[in-house]
Amino acid sequence: MKAFFKVxxxxxxxxxxxxFEPVESETISLNEALGRILAADLKAxxxxxxxxxxxxxxxxxxxxxxxxxxxxxxxxxxxxxxVQMGKTPESRIxxxxxxxxxxxxxxxxxxxxxxxxxxxxxxxxxTIEVYCSVVPGQHTVARDEDAAAGQTxxxxxxxxxxxxxxILAACGQTRVNVFCKPKVGIISSGDEIIPISSRPxxxxxxxxxxxxxxxxxxxxxxxxxxxxVAADSFQALESVCRxxxxxxxxxxxxxxxxVGARDLTLDVLKKIPQSHILVHGVSIRPGKPTILARxxxxxxxGLPGHVTSAMIVFLIVVRPFxxxxxxxxxxxxxxxxxxxxxxxxSAQGRVDYVRVRLVEKQNTLWAEPVLGASGLIRTMVAxxxxxxxxxxxxxxxxxxxxxxxxx
Amino acid sequence: MKAFFKVxxxxxxxxxxxxFEPVESETISLNEALGRILAADLKAxxxxxxxxxxxxxxxxxxxxxxxxxxxxxxxxxxxxxxVQMGKTPESRIxxxxxxxxxxxxxxxxxxxxxxxxxxxxxxxxxTIEVYCSVVPGQHTVARDEDAAAGQTxxxxxxxxxxxxxxILAACGQTRVNVFCKPKVGIISSGDEIIPISSRPxxxxxxxxxxxxxxxxxxxxxxxxxxxxVAADSFQALESVCRxxxxxxxxxxxxxxxxVGARDLTLDVLKKIPQSHILVHGVSIRPGKPTILARxxxxxxxGLPGHVTSAMIVFLIVVRPFxxxxxxxxxxxxxxxxxxxxxxxxSAQGRVDYVRVRLVEKQNTLWAEPVLGASGLIRTMVAxxxxxxxxxxxxxxxxxxxxxxxxx
Numbered sequence: 001m002k003a004f005f006k007v008x009x010x011x012x013x014x015x016x017x018x019x020f021e022p023v024e025s026e027t028i029s030l031n032e033a034l035g036r037i038l039a040a041d042l043k044a045x046x047x048x049x050x051x052x053x054x055x056x057x058x059x060x061x062x063x064x065x066x067x068x069x070x071x072x073x074x075x076x077x078x079x080x081x082x083v084q085m086g087k088t089p090e091s092r093i094x095x096x097x098x099x100x101x102x103x104x105x106x107x108x109x110x111x112x113x114x115x116x117x118x119x120x121x122x123x124x125x126x127t128i129e130v131y132c133s134v135v136p137g138q139h140t141v142a143r144d145e146d147a148a149a150g151q152t153x154x155x156x157x158x159x160x161x162x163x164x165x166x167i168l169a170a171c172g173q174t175r176v177n178v179f180c181k182p183k184v185g186i187i188s189s190g191d192e193i194i195p196i197s198s199r200p201x202x203x204x205x206x207x208x209x210x211x212x213x214x215x216x217x218x219x220x221x222x223x224x225x226x227x228x229v230a231a232d233s234f235q236a237l238e239s240v241c242r243x244x245x246x247x248x249x250x251x252x253x254x255x256x257x258x259v260g261a262r263d264l265t266l267d268v269l270k271k272i273p274q275s276h277i278l279v280h281g282v283s284i285r286p287g288k289p290t291i292l293a294r295x296x297x298x299x300x301x302g303l304p305g306h307v308t309s310a311m312i313v314f315l316i317v318v319r320p321f322x323x324x325x326x327x328x329x330x331x332x333x334x335x336x337x338x339x340x341x342x343x344x345x346s347a348q349g350r351v352d353y354v355r356v357r358l359v360e361k362q363n364t365l366w367a368e369p370v371l372g373a374s375g376l377i378r379t380m381v382a383x384x385x386x387x388x389x390x391x392x393x394x395x396x397x398x399x400x401x402x403x404x405x406x407x
Numbered sequence: 408m409k410a411f412f413k414v415x416x417x418x419x420x421x422x423x424x425x426x427f428e429p430v431e432s433e434t435i436s437l438n439e440a441l442g443r444i445l446a447a448d449l450k451a452x453x454x455x456x457x458x459x460x461x462x463x464x465x466x467x468x469x470x471x472x473x474x475x476x477x478x479x480x481x482x483x484x485x486x487x488x489x490v491q492m493g494k495t496p497e498s499r500i501x502x503x504x505x506x507x508x509x510x511x512x513x514x515x516x517x518x519x520x521x522x523x524x525x526x527x528x529x530x531x532x533x534t535i536e537v538y539c540s541v542v543p544g545q546h547t548v549a550r551d552e553d554a555a556a557g558q559t560x561x562x563x564x565x566x567x568x569x570x571x572x573x574i575l576a577a578c579g580q581t582r583v584n585v586f587c588k589p590k591v592g593i594i595s596s597g598d599e600i601i602p603i604s605s606r607p608x609x610x611x612x613x614x615x616x617x618x619x620x621x622x623x624x625x626x627x628x629x630x631x632x633x634x635x636v637a638a639d640s641f642q643a644l645e646s647v648c649r650x651x652x653x654x655x656x657x658x659x660x661x662x663x664x665x666v667g668a669r670d671l672t673l674d675v676l677k678k679i680p681q682s683h684i685l686v687h688g689v690s691i692r693p694g695k696p697t698i699l700a701r702x703x704x705x706x707x708x709g710l711p712g713h714v715t716s717a718m719i720v721f722l723i724v725v726r727p728f729x730x731x732x733x734x735x736x737x738x739x740x741x742x743x744x745x746x747x748x749x750x751x752x753s754a755q756g757r758v759d760y761v762r763v764r765l766v767e768k769q770n771t772l773w774a775e776p777v778l779g780a781s782g783l784i785r786t787m788v789a790x791x792x793x794x795x796x797x798x799x800x801x802x803x804x805x806x807x808x809x810x811x812x813x814x
Contacts, residue, residue, distance in 0.1 A: 030603075031633075034622045048784075051609050055713075055782055085639065086599035088609045102668070104599055104712060106610035146783045153785065161814060162626060163787035166619035166714055169603045170612075170784055192493035192511050196437075196576045202458045202495045203513035205577075212573035215441045219569060226438075232492065261509075305511060306462075307573055334813065336743045337772070365744070375462055376553045377455075377577055378560065380570035406741065407568060 007281040007288065009391070010351050013317060016278055016292065017324040020299055023180045023249050025327075030168055033160050035221065036178040037327040042154040045171050048146035052107040056139040059098035059120060059128060060089075060111035066133040074121075074129040083108060098128060107140060114139035146170070157329045179327030181223040185244030186213050188229045188255040189237060189265070190305060195229060208307045208377060209254045216314045221326045222250075232261055238268045245272070245295050249325060252318065254303035254310045262289055265302045269293045275300070283350040283391060286374055287313035299325075306375040312353050312386065315405070334406045336385070338367040342398050346389040355383035356404060367404050383407055414688040414695065416798070417758050420724060423685055423699065424731040427706055430587045430656050432734075437575055440567050442628065443585040444734040449561040452578050455553035459514040463546040466505035466527060466535065467496075467518035473540040481528075481536040490515060505535060514547060521546035553577070564736045586734030588630040592651030593620050595636045595662040596644060596672070597712060602636060615714045615784060616661045623721045628733045629657075639668050645675045652679070652702050656732055659725065661710035661717045669696055672709045676700045682707070690757040690798060693781055694720035706732075713782040719760050719793065722812070741813045743792070745774040749805050753796040762790035763811060774811050790814055 025039035054060065060083060069075035082100035083089045089108035093099055098115070099108050107114075116139060119132035147153055153167050160168070160178070168176060188210040196206040207229050214224035225248060230240045237253075244251045253265055269275050272295055279292040286309035291302030299321050303310040320331045338358060346352040356367040367387060372379045385404035389396055396402065432446035461467065467490060476482035489507035490496045496515035500506055505522070506515050514521075523546060526539035554560055560574050567575070567585070575583055595617040603613045614636050621631035632655060637647045644660075651658045660672055676682050679702055686699040693716035698709030706728050710717040727738045745765060753759040763774040774794060779786045792811035796803055803809065 030618060031621065034625050046607075049612050050607050053612075055780070084610075085597060086601075086611050104597065104612070106599075141780055141782060145780060146785055154788070162619050162622035163718065163784060163790075163814065165622040166615045166718075166784050167788055169615045169618035172603050172606065172613060174604050190492060190511065192513075194493075196579050197581050199579065200453075200457050203491075204493050205456050205511070206579060208573045208576045211437060211576035212569050214438065215569035215572040218441050311570065311573075334741055334743075336741070373462070373548055373552060375548060377570060377573050378553055381561070381574055383570075407570065 007283045008279045009283045010316070013279055013282050013292070014320050017321045019294070020321060020325050021297065022325050022327040023182050025177050026180050027175050027177050030165065030174055030176055033168070033176045033178060034162065034165060036160050036176070037221070038154055038156055038158045038160060038164075038176070039179045039327060040156055040177045041152050042168060042171060042173070044147040044149050044151045044153055046149045047144040048170055049141060049143065051143050053141045054101045054103055054105045054107060054114045054139060055141055056114050056116045057102050058117045058139065059115045059130075060093060060101040060105075060107050061098045061113060061115055061134070062093060062095055062110055063113040063134050063136045063138065065096050065098070066115060066130050069130045069133045071131050074131050076123070077128050077130055079126050079128060112136040112140070157327055159328060159332070181221060182249040182322060182325045183225060183247070184217045184222045184322065185225050185227055185248035185251040186210055186217070187227045187240055187244055187251065187253040189232060189253055189261060190229070190255040191232045193229045193255050207255070209305070209310050212307055212311060213252055213254060213303075213314060216311065216319075217322070220319050220322050221328075222322050229255070232264060234264060234267060237264055238271060241268050241300070242272065245298060245300065248298070250299045250301070250322065252301040252303060255305050261305070262291070262302065265291060269295070269300060282317065284313070284316060285350050285352050287316070288350070290317060307377050308375055308380050311380055315386070315407070316353065335403045336365065336406065337401055338365040338404050340387075340396055340398055340400045340402050341366045341368040343395060344369055344389065345395040346393055348394055349391055351391050352389040353386045354389060355379050356385055356387055357382060358384040358404065367402055380407070414690045415686045416690045417723070420686055420689050420699070421727050424728045426701070427728060427732050428704065429732055429734040430589050432584050433587050434582050434584050437572065437581055437583055440575070440583045440585060441569065441572060443567050443583070444628070445561055445563055445565045445567060445571075445583065446586045446734060447563050447584045448559050449575060449578060449580070451554040451556050451558045451560055453556045454551040455577055456548060456550065458550050460548045461508045461510055461512045461514060461521045461546060462548055463521050463523045464509050465524040465546065466522045467500060467508040467512075467514050468505045468520060468522055468541065469500060469502055469517055470520040470541050470543045470545065472502055472504070473522060473537050476537045476540045478538050481538050483530070484535050484537055486533050486535060519543040519547070564734055566735060566739070588628060589656040589729060589732045590632060590654070591624045591629045591729065592632050592634055592655035592658040593617055593624065594634045594647055594651055594658065594660040596639060596660055596668060597636070597662040598639045600636045600662050614662070616712070616717050619714055619718060620659055620661060620710070620721060623718065623726075624729070627726050627729050628735075629729050636662070639671060641671060641674060644671055645678065648675050648707075649679065652705060652707065655705070657706045657708070657729065659708045659710060662712050668712070669698070669709065672698060676702070676707060689724065691720070691723060692757050692759050694723070695757070697724065714784050715782055715787050718787060722793070722814070723760065742810045743772065743813065744808055745772040745811050747794075747803055747805055747807045747809050748773045748775040750802060751776055751796065752802040753800055755801055756798055758798050759796040760793045761796060762786050763792055763794055764789060765791040765811065774809055787814070
């Protein structure tokens with residue numbers, strides 16, 4: 001009944017992601033591109049904004065016409081007309097001349113700057129007094145100041161936030177080439193697990209893992225496919241594993257917490273052609289009994305049955321692999337720094353993950369460890385983040401500055 | 408041409424969100440509920456996990472049978488059988504007896520704890536030696552330890568992360584009552600603005616704002632509807648504003664940066680029945696010329712035309728309102744602490760928002776201000792976050808600890 005395995009350290013384990021390649025790319029509408037990963041560099045199709053542009057409401061002038069102007073000694077300029085928005089100005093601005101211009105308007109030929117309307121007074125229909133001198137370029141944006149035609153603005157692998165959507169719009173990209181969302185097959189196993197629509201009899205529990213892992217995949221940019229609950233039999237497990245492997249870019253099985261169930265998963269993996277067990281056991285807690293196999297070019301994961309352990313293994317180990325095949329070169333989990341509210345003990349030789357709640361008191365952010373048995377889902381619900389206690393550490397002291405990975 | 412307005416301070420402005428009510432709720436599949444806002448409390452439908460459960464592979468025992476057991480003086484227990492996963496154990500455990508049990512198995516009657524398999528040796532088929540004593544409850548989870556039937560597990564207004572999806576699954580909620588995603592109408596205005604599919608002539612720019620704001624709405628849990636570009640005429644603007652107001656829960660107009668365009672927006676708002684201008688000008692930079700009107704029970708926003716200003720106003724001011732009507736009581740923007748890499752100057756009397764890039768050097772996180780004219784979209788692309796320079800401050804010194812709101 002006892003299983004022995006050689007545990008892999010966390011860093012080595014995560015570095016194995018280098019062996020897996022990104023999925024294909026697809027072209028989608030810009031409106032659907034938020035949060036997706038760019039699969040090609042973006043180059044500016046033309047200068048941005050494309051013309052010298054005013055950034056204020058006022059008058060377009062040659063700066064030299066205003067040199068020396070002050071409250072005591074204003075410059076008098078002759079108004080030649082008004083710049084129409086979205087149009088090339090018709091007339092040229094000469095020395096001593098000015099054209100009305102609104103924010104975003106195109107500078108007329110001869111003008112190199114804008115005097116703010118607040119620094120002028122109208123004398124009559126055709127003349128203004130200017131109380132303040134401007135320098136060339138003031139209150140304007142040059143035609144290629146945001147980007148010069150051909151310049152690389154975004155690189156492949158960029159995750160598209162609203163501002164990246166904006167720059168794609170600026171370049172006229174109504175459609176964008178992005179990496180496909182990796183398809184991830186999710187299998188729950190265990191004779192005690194029942195679909196969540198059923199009411200558990202004594203000894204049975206609902207399939208929490210399948211739904212939690214699906215949500216984690218979705219949140220990490222993948223497309224989950226839930227294959228339901230497989231019974232603890234070689235045939236049942238083999239058949240669903242083969243199906244999931246053929247239909248997805250990655251497969252995660254969880255739920256059989258017992259050594260027996262884990263052995264079954266290993267037996268199935270060994271029988272699948274071209275599969276290699278890369279890792280059986282990782283030096284983190286919770287999550288030690290994690291399995292990683294390579295089946296042809298796909299990662300196959302065996303995660304612990306406790307939902308909290310499965311979640312933590314997903315966040316710490318699986319997600320970097322998923323992001324790698326999703327086309328993201330670097331995993332970007334958000335971390336914040338906080339002070340630990342009380343001592344925590346830890347064993348050496350493994351990385352311990354502790355759930356914490358973040359509380360701000362007197363302008364200091366505190367990380368309060370969440371109490372309760374580690375297998376309980378409500379400890380994850382109560383938590384805002386995780387802190388890692390290093391494998392060379394025997395614990396952390398109250399008041400220590402810790403890095404919290406947000407959940 | 409000059410417009411005067413009384414500026415509202417930021418705190419007052421954001422507090423106005425109290426006057427807007429959440430949208431309706433809807434019932435959706437649990438598989439689609441990630442990131443949605445719960446519209447009703449969740450109570451446990453039964454005890455969780457529902458039975459006393461083993462958290463280890465080993466033997467279910469009465470703890471008292473192991474008292475005093477050690478390597479030198481092991482306890483000898485008689486094996487009565489094995490607990491089947493997902494089933495109620497058939498036989499009772501008496502003193503001196505043990506039943507094989509796997510992680511997740513149900514404790515037999517008479518057993519109150521589990522001895523880990525690692526702390527035992529099998530003598531023969533029916534007998535084990537136990538080298539370690541356990542206390543009642545050890546290596547088990549009690550039937551109601553995660554939750555007692557009827558206990559409130561989640562409250563209305565909770566944003567559903569993977570762990571909340573997990574606890575909903577644990578309670579058998581295949582469908583969930585969540586707030587609808589607020590519909591937000593987005594209008595771009597300005598004679599110089601053209602659809603992004605067109606190639607700009609001199610003086611014209613593509614509609615960056617419409618697409619960037621749509622992405623921000625989507626990211627904030629809303630459902631954007633883009634009404635395209637309205638020309639700077641009263642009739643065009645009035646007609647699209649009325650249509651957008653009738654079809655959405657909130658409307659955002661942007662793009663007419665000039666005073667003339669803003670005046671037009673104000674004129675249109677004044678003509679719409681039951682509309683009140685709540686704010687015209689807010690003491691932040693960029694973003695001062697922001698307009699907020701209430702049209703019946705809906706917020707109508709006039710945002711600055713520069714895309715970077717529009718983005719910052721959205722993040723700082725509009726998003727709290729959107730989250731309020733989306734059913735989220737508290738806005739939760741993620742902030743991290745970092746040290747400022749160089750001095751920044753600021754004027755008193757307004758909150759200045761500065762774009763920063765986050766760089767980790769020697770275990771310290773530095774916030775480096777992004778250089779370049781503030782209107783340029785690439786300054787937002789280069790930024791990881793925003794820092795606020797308080798309205799009572801004249802600037803911040805190099806090395807100061809600052810709070811960075813992530814973008």
